[in-house]
Amino acid sequence: xxxxxxxxxxxxxxxxxxxxxxxxxxxxxxxxxxxxxxxxxxxxxxxxxxxxxxxxxxxxxxxxxxxxxxxxxxxxxxxxxxxxxxxxxxxxxxxxxxxxxxxxxxxxxxxxxxxxxxxxxxxxxxxxxxxxxxxxxxxxxxxxxxxxxxxxxxxxxxxxxxxxxxxxxxxxxxxxxxxxxxxxxxxxxxxxxxxxxxxxxxxxxxxxxxxxxxxxxxxxxxxxxxxxxxxxxxxxxxxxxxxxxxxxxxxxxxxxxxxxxxxxxxxxxxx
Amino acid sequence: xxxxxxxxxxxxxxxxxxxxxxxxxxxxxxxxxxxxxxxxxxxxxxxxxxxxxxxxxxxxxxxxxxxxxxxxxxxxxxxxxxxxxxxxxxxxxxxxxxxxxxxxxxxxxxxxxxxxxxxxxxxxxxxxxxxxxxxxxxxxxxxxxxxxxxxxxxxxxxxxxxxxxxxxxxxxxxxxxxxxxxxxxxxxxxxxxxxxxxxxxxxxxxxxxxxxxxxxxxxxxxxxxxxxxxxxxxxxxxxxxxxxxxxxxxxxxxxxxxxxxxxxxxxxxxxxxxxxxxxxxxxxxxx
Amino acid sequence: xxxxxxxxxxxxxxxxxxxxxxxxxxxxxxxxxxxxxxxxxxxxxxxxxxxxxxxxxxxxxxxxxxxxxxxxxxxxxxxxxxxxxxxxxxxxxxxxxxxxxxxxxxxxxxxxxxxxxxxxxxxxxxxxxxxxxxxxxxxxxxxxxxxxxxxxxxxxxxxxxxxxxxxxxxxxxxxxxxxxxxxxxxxxxxxxxxxxxxxxxxxxxxxxxxxxxxxxxxxxxxxxxxxxxxxxxxxxxxxxxxxxxxxxxxxxxxxxxxxxxxxxxxxxxxxxxxxxxxxxxxxxxxxxxxxxxxxxxxxxxxxxxxxxxxxxxxxxxxxxxxxxxxxxxxxxxxxxxxxxxxxxxxxxxx
Numbered sequence: 001x002x003x004x005x006x007x008x009x010x011x012x013x014x015x016x017x018x019x020x021x022x023x024x025x026x027x028x029x030x031x032x033x034x035x036x037x038x039x040x041x042x043x044x045x046x047x048x049x050x051x052x053x054x055x056x057x058x059x060x061x062x063x064x065x066x067x068x069x070x071x072x073x074x075x076x077x078x079x080x081x082x083x084x085x086x087x088x089x090x091x092x093x094x095x096x097x098x099x100x101x102x103x104x105x106x107x108x109x110x111x112x113x114x115x116x117x118x119x120x121x122x123x124x125x126x127x128x129x130x131x132x133x134x135x136x137x138x139x140x141x142x143x144x145x146x147x148x149x150x151x152x153x154x155x156x157x158x159x160x161x162x163x164x165x166x167x168x169x170x171x172x173x174x175x176x177x178x179x180x181x182x183x184x185x186x187x188x189x190x191x192x193x194x195x196x197x198x199x200x201x202x203x204x205x206x207x208x209x210x211x212x213x214x215x216x217x218x219x220x221x222x223x224x225x226x227x228x229x230x231x232x233x234x235x236x237x238x239x240x241x242x243x244x245x246x247x248x249x250x251x252x253x254x255x256x257x258x259x260x261x262x263x264x265x266x267x268x269x270x271x
Numbered sequence: 272x273x274x275x276x277x278x279x280x281x282x283x284x285x286x287x288x289x290x291x292x293x294x295x296x297x298x299x300x301x302x303x304x305x306x307x308x309x310x311x312x313x314x315x316x317x318x319x320x321x322x323x324x325x326x327x328x329x330x331x332x333x334x335x336x337x338x339x340x341x342x343x344x345x346x347x348x349x350x351x352x353x354x355x356x357x358x359x360x361x362x363x364x365x366x367x368x369x370x371x372x373x374x375x376x377x378x379x380x381x382x383x384x385x386x387x388x389x390x391x392x393x394x395x396x397x398x399x400x401x402x403x404x405x406x407x408x409x410x411x412x413x414x415x416x417x418x419x420x421x422x423x424x425x426x427x428x429x430x431x432x433x434x435x436x437x438x439x440x441x442x443x444x445x446x447x448x449x450x451x452x453x454x455x456x457x458x459x460x461x462x463x464x465x466x467x468x469x470x471x472x473x474x475x476x477x478x479x480x481x482x483x484x485x486x487x488x489x490x491x492x493x494x495x496x497x498x499x500x501x502x503x504x505x506x507x508x509x510x511x512x513x514x515x516x517x518x519x520x521x522x523x524x525x526x527x528x529x530x531x532x533x534x535x536x537x538x539x540x541x542x543x544x545x546x547x548x549x550x551x552x553x554x555x556x557x558x
Numbered sequence: 559x560x561x562x563x564x565x566x567x568x569x570x571x572x573x574x575x576x577x578x579x580x581x582x583x584x585x586x587x588x589x590x591x592x593x594x595x596x597x598x599x600x601x602x603x604x605x606x607x608x609x610x611x612x613x614x615x616x617x618x619x620x621x622x623x624x625x626x627x628x629x630x631x632x633x634x635x636x637x638x639x640x641x642x643x644x645x646x647x648x649x650x651x652x653x654x655x656x657x658x659x660x661x662x663x664x665x666x667x668x669x670x671x672x673x674x675x676x677x678x679x680x681x682x683x684x685x686x687x688x689x690x691x692x693x694x695x696x697x698x699x700x701x702x703x704x705x706x707x708x709x710x711x712x713x714x715x716x717x718x719x720x721x722x723x724x725x726x727x728x729x730x731x732x733x734x735x736x737x738x739x740x741x742x743x744x745x746x747x748x749x750x751x752x753x754x755x756x757x758x759x760x761x762x763x764x765x766x767x768x769x770x771x772x773x774x775x776x777x778x779x780x781x782x783x784x785x786x787x788x789x790x791x792x793x794x795x796x797x798x799x800x801x802x803x804x805x806x807x808x809x810x811x812x813x814x815x816x817x818x819x820x821x822x823x824x825x826x827x828x829x830x831x832x833x834x835x836x837x838x839x840x841x842x843x844x845x846x847x848x849x850x851x852x853x854x855x856x857x858x859x860x861x862x863x864x865x866x867x868x869x870x871x872x873x874x875x876x877x878x879x880x881x882x883x884x885x886x887x888x889x890x891x892x893x894x895x896x897x898x899x900x901x902x903x904x905x906x907x908x
Contacts (some may be wrong), residue, residue: 018361018365018368019365021361021362021365022362022365022366022377025358025362026380028435028438029380029381029384029435029438029439030384031395031396031399032392032393032394032395032396032399032435033384033387033392033395034395035395035396035398035399035405036387036391036392036394036395038405039395039398046801047599047775048775048777048778048781050398050401050403050404050778050781050782051403051782052405068619089290090290090291090294091291093286093287093288093290093291094287094288094290094291096287097283097284097287097288097291098288100284100287101284101287101288103284103288105292109288109291109292109295112295112299112300113295114554114557115299115303116299117557118488118492118540118544118557119492119536119537119540120492120493120495120496120497120513120536120540121493121496122496122498122513122516122517122533122536123303123306123496123516123533123536123537123540124299124302126306126516126520126529126530126533127302127303127305127306127533128298128302129520129634130302130305130306130309130526130530131301131302131305133634133635134305136636137636138635138636138638138639139635139636139639146298147298149294149298150294150298150299153291153294157291158555182283207385207386211385211386211388211389213388213389213390213499214496214497214498214499218520221635221636221639222593222595222618222620222635222639222640224620226388227388227389227390230388230390230391230394231390231499232598232620232621234390234394234503235598235599235621235623235774235775236598236599236774236775237775237778238391238394238398242391243391246387246388246391249386249387249388250383250386250387253386254383254386257379257382257383257386315894316893316894316896317652317655317656318629318630318633319633331901334901336901336904336905336908337904337908339908340904340908343908401782401784402779402782402783402784403782419782419783419784421723421769421784423770423784424769424770424784506769506770506771506772507729507770507771507772507907508768508770508771508907509908510904510907510908514907515904518904520630521626521627521630522623522624522626522627522630522731523626523731523900523903524626524629524630524633525897525900
């Protein structure tokens with residue numbers, strides 16, 4: 001064994017210490033999620049639901065009798081969908097346009113795209129709030145969607161740009177030379193090439209929107225998304241039905257991710 | 272090759288680029304300029320914004336108590352960043368070293384916690400660490416203490432919450448950087464008789480520094496603005512810049528002062544990003 | 559392309575299910591809606607449900623943690639965003655002066671007769687043009703007897719270093735600053751700069767003793783024993799006392815902070831009649847009783863008090879004794895001196 005240590009490190013077999021360390025990091029990452037799941041089975045019925053008083057499935061049924069909670073989840077999905085569609089549209093056009101053309105102000109757009117990514121979310125939140133209040137746009141679903149578009153579009157563009165960097169314009173030219181019009185060229189040549197990028201960009205936008213707290217907090221008006229509902233219920237102790245819904249969402253999203261990821265890996269292996 | 276001079280190209284170019292341009296102008300540039308304008312305004316006794324030009328807000332912000340909040344925020348953000356690097360680097364290294372199949376699974380396991388709402392996970396920590404929470408119950412049951420320990424409402428709890436929320440933002444760029452490592456270089460270093468420590472310090476670390484820098488920026492800057500973590504785990508005691516801004520736009524109801532605070536935070540961010548690019552970091556890595 | 563179908567398919571199915579679920583709660587036949595903006599932990603969900611069932615009016619309920627929070631939202635949101643708000647006394651004064659409130663049509667609120675005259679016609683709303691009293695009470699001290707052996711009789715004792723890191727106080731500028739002013743023998747609404755400077759110094763002395771700030775549910779840390787002394791809402795004290803027998807309410811000699819919260823309709827409300835129906839509904843004795851049973855504050859509803867009986871009337875935490883209330887003080891609006899209060903608060907919480 002002593003000699004073993006002096007030879008090259010064994011790269012295929014993990015060290016015991018390394019594995020222990022990684023396990024403890026995963027424990028750290030998943031611990032609060034276990035607490036959330038555990039609390040969703042808490043039989044304690046009095047606020048602030050602090051002590052665990054036995055095991056019950058009741059909350060998973062009661063949850064469907066809480067219209068405010070369910071509609072907050074509906075709002076989250078609505079905002080996430082609308083903002084993802086919009087940011088994918090704007091982002092795809094912009095990414096392809098910026099890849100294809102050279103123009104004045106390109107570097108300005110480039111620089112501006114980094115602002116929503118780099119500045120703390122709270123700045124984007126209060127500045128959008130101020131402007132919405134200034135031009136008196138009533139706060140609600142519309143302002144939520146607009147704000148989510150503002151922070152997720154750059155991520156879509158960056159994802160696509162990585163994809164486009166290896167993409168040759170000659171394909172398009174060839175298609176046009178062969179008589180395809182602009183729309184056909186885009187649909188049959190450009191789009192299939194960048195589709196994986198669009199998908200992962202869209203998925204990213206969707207994820208960002210679903211979990212957003214800080215920006216939504218400022219621009220929501222009276223509309224509540226699920227994270228804002230959680231924020232409100234944290235004030236008086238999170239009710240077990242909120243934990244139950246979170247658990248269901250976790251299961252659902254993990255399911256989707258596993259499904260799509262396995263799909264992604266397969267198709268990438270093929271291509 | 273298509274160029275701008277080609278007249279036919281003008282229309283499609285406009286359709287492709289005007290949506291993003293108008294989005295950036297209306298949802299990023301104008302709001303930020305408006306905040307800059309607000310920061311020079313004042314409020315009257317009914318909390319309404321008066322559009323008069325004054326430096327009062329900035330003068331107020333020079334007072335020592337605000338300065339202490341900035342320092343407090345920077346210290347918490349710096350500690351969080353350092354902890355994230357120290358824990359994240361070996362962790363990312365460990366994941367990269369696994370065989371591809373396991374690596375994918377381990378990578379996914381870092382992302383999955385993301386899919387649960389971040390607030391409820393922070394609350395999960397609160398209920399875990401609370402006086403009647405699991406950890407204290409365990410301690411009492413094991414006889415380590417006979418009274419519940421006070422683990423919440425202090426700076427340590429805030430740092431824990433920040434580290435928890437932002438840890439993946441450190442791991443992911445580190446993962447990318449370590450994955451790109453050229454293994455032959457490391458082997459060459461070993462072959463030349465370098466010891467592990469030297470190989471790490473002189474070969475591996477410099478080659479992966481881009482990941483460290485990008486991760487540091489992606490942890491440090493958001494920490495400054497995360498007001499809910501210090502509210503939930505810190506008991507509202509150690510205000511950070513984010514809390515101050517949130518309060519000015521909420522209960523203190525002084526938007527001009529909040530705007531001035533925001534401008535300070537933007538400046539702080541710009542300084543950090545400037546340092547980052549000076550150190551050779553690329554903006555692309557922050558996406 | 560298969561992968562695309564899979565992704566879009568699964569996300570669509572899941573989100574349709576989500577939307578349907580969320581829809582089934584909301585799609586009941588509704589005759590209008592109202593947006594109610596109220597304090598956290600102040601109105602039972604069951605009351606809202608009964609109102610929705612009885613009238614078919616849908617209630618969108620949101621909460622706030624301080625008067626100033628509420629004012630900020632009402633001022634910044636478009637007019638008509640909220641139909642009911644519940645400001646405290648001094649805030650009614652400020653909002654009425656600013657023209658932020660609608661005049662009530664009393665014909666739509668016949669149950670106003672149940673409200674005791676003692677709570678009507680106050681300085682902040684003469685003849686109740688804008689508001690109907692909802693709930694009131696005091697902010698006073700409570701102690702955990704298993705952790706505090708000394709008898710507490712005065713706010714002055716809270717500054718003692720032996721209570722380091724053991725106080726829970728409301729996260730509310732006016733209430734906490736008011737208490738510190740009282741401990742120095744001043745009024746809760748001082749506007750003199752030198753007095754305010756003195757109050758500020760004293761306030762900062764309190765800093766090391768504060769364990770946490772919580773306006774929403776301070777009972778949590780009282781019940782689990784992590785805080786030994788609280789300066790919190792009387793109903794929160796009452797609830798802590800019923801969960802943890804070690805907790806006791808204390809009325810300090812300087813007198814408590816008094817408040818009375820009132821239902822009002824913000825200017826520009828689009829559902830004014832429905833909002834008046836809601837106010838009337840809340841004034842029904844059995845509804846007022848339900849509210850107080852869950853959140854034991856002082857109800858102005860004479861009929862409800864009759865229904866509640868002696869258990870409620872004699873409970874010092876639910877219904878603070880008149881002698882103690884007489885020693886207390888309502889805060890007043892302080893005009894632009896509020897910025898001095900705010901900067902003190904920033905200093906305290908840094």
